[in-house]
Amino acid sequence: MQRVQQTQVGLLRRLPLFLLIWGFVSLSMWVPAGYALYLDDHPVSRSFFYSGILGLFGVSMIAIAVSGHTPKRGALGQLLVLLATFAVLPVFLAIPFHDALQTTSFLNAYFDMVSAITTTGADIFNDPSRLAAPLHLWRAQVGWLGGLMMWIAASAILAPLSLGGFEVTARGQPGRTVPGFNQAELSDPRGRLIRITRTLAPIYAGLTAAMAILLVVAGEQGLTAICHAMSVMATSGISPVGGIDGSTAGLTGEAILFLFMFFALSRLTFSADTANQGYARLDKDPEFRIGLMIVIGVPILLFLRHWLAAYDVDMLGDPLLALRSLWGGMFTVLSFLTTTGFESTDWEEARAWSGLGTPGLILMGLALIGGGVATTAGGVKLLRVFALYLNGLREIERLVHPSSVSGEGIGNRRIQKDGAFIAWIFFMLFALSLASVAVLLAALGSSFEEALVLSIAALSTTGPLINFAAETPIRIAELGGASKIVLCFAMVLGRLETLAIIALLTPSLWRN
The missing domain is CATH 1.10.287 (Helix Hairpins)
Structure with missing residues (x-):
């Protein structure tokens, strides 16, 4: 055997x-x-x-x-395969989708598959009833597979190359193998990939199955429970009923989804395979702690704004309404921070309670921050935010005491200096990418607001932003073909990140 x-x-x-x-x-x-x-x-x-x-x-x-003629390109070759998976494979994935639907163009089908496999979840079909139940299952399934690939690729491909957020804590240069990794595995990247797949795939599938079963027990319909479970684990936000509003599980279902969204805040919630480059304990992990601070802090600020800027005597004495608004804020903040994009049914109560008429800027800011490194979440990532925070704190200390020595530990001192420098470079590349995509979309006919929302949604892989961030929902189906191609490119760029694309330009990868 x-x-x-x-x-x-x-x-x-x-x-x-x-x-x-x-x-x-x-x-x-x-x-x-x-x-x-x-x-x-x-x-x-x-x-x-x-x-x-x-x-x-x-x-x-x-x-x-x-x-007998398999090219050996090492980890960079696997990174190239990852790019091909997100950009080329959707052509094949769109074939049965287009043939089964028969009421849309192939470009729309390709766009939808790119959106799904990059876990963006930008819905080009605004009416869920337009798609048959198997097509909804296929969209959620493709997004789930895309999330599984990112789980595996994080430690098998990106971590050895110091990419995907690992460049903040790693000692190697982005795009080059790190000396601290097992050299036998670096010489055999395929073996490392197989070993990590065997380890993480059962965990990913088991968590998804557990969430789906809990949703069914809570009263959710079978297909909706499976699709929502897949979408939360992959942070794709794909739903066969148009989101949480169409769910039948109620508050219990939201609570179940809320708990499982925490897996997108830190990789340490499900695996410690990269802990040698970060923190081995979840309670000490800066990503998880910053994520908790945002999830608790932002809803409380919105809650307190009721008395600061939107005082209403009639709503003051309703504690149930106050709790609903607080819950709606917490769920929606965590959902968009992890780039899932589900909106709580009580989010409208939270908006009314705080007197916030246009919450789009808050949702876009949360999506830009993103979740944890090496998770299915997109965005800038919490670890890079932490690195810039440490650097800013140190610079303030030096303004007061120019000759002082940092009191941070060895790991944090490395992040505070070199890690912050690389994080700042990524921020600049992300900002340039955002500006470039927005300018291209504006040149192709979109308004400034639409171009900005679409760019942030694509680069942060938070597709539901197109429905909730703008004053009126943006209909992707009404965009031109060139705009859809630009968005496809932006979604792939947002999923792989700019540093990974730059690493693919190394001459050694294309030699021979």
Whole structure:
């Protein structure tokens, strides 16, 4: 038995990584195919079943053609595969979706698949009833697979290269392997990838299954429970009922989603595989502590604003309304901080209580901050915010005492100096990317407000911002083809981050 497993692992190591991912998503197409068959929706079932067979056939033929000639490009090669997965693979993912829907263009289907696999969740179809139930399942499933890939890629690809937020704490330069990693694994990156996949995939699937079961027990419909569980774990915000408003689980369902969103604040909530480059205890992890501070602090400020700027005598004596507004603020703040994008049913109460007419700026700010490093959340990441905070604190100390020595520990001193410098570079690159995408969208016909909201939503991978941040919801389907292509590029850029794209320009990757 052990010899058979070793043979299977050897075959997996010889196949190109992109072919393995392509083959896996081809097999996953049979899930919505089986669900459509159960619903007696045979046209949709055939679209996914035949597309899965077509994908497996293509993978088999290419695998035979390239057998014995697999290029060895190390971790940078795997990073290139990750880029191809987010930019090229959605062309194949859109085939059954387009064929089953038959009422949209292929560009719209491609946009939706890019949005799903990058865990952005930008909804191009504003009416959920337009899509059949298997198509909703497919969208949530693609987003869930995209989140799983980021979980695995974080420690298997990005951490050894000091990318994805690891550059703040690592001793190596971004885009180059870190000396502190196991050198045997660095020489065999495929083996490291397989080992981490075996470790993290069961955890990811188990947490999703547990959340779905809890939602069903709370009274949620089966499909909605599965899709919402997948969307929270992947922070994609994809929903078959248009969000939390269409949920039947009520406050209990929101509480369940709220608890599982904490997995996007810090990687230490589910794995310590990268703790040697950070903090080994969750209560000492700066990302988790900053996340808690924001989740508690922002709703309290909105709650207190009721007496500061929007005093209302009638609402003053209603404690239940006060608690609902506080809960709505906490849920929505955590949801957008983790770039999930679900809005609480009590968020309107929180807005009315605080007298906040246009909360879009707050939601965009939360999405820009983002969640934890090496999680499925997007945005700038909490660790980079912490690095700049430490650096700013140190600069204030030096203004008062120019000859003082930092009282931080060894790890924090490194973050305070070198880590903050790299974090500041990332901030500048992120700002330049945001400005460039916004200018392109404005040049293609969008207004300033629309261009800004769309740019932040794409680069922070928080698609629901397009419905909640602007004064009126933005309809992506009404944008031109060029604008949709720009948004696809921005979503891929936001998922991989600018430093990773720059690392792919190294000459050693493209030599031979």
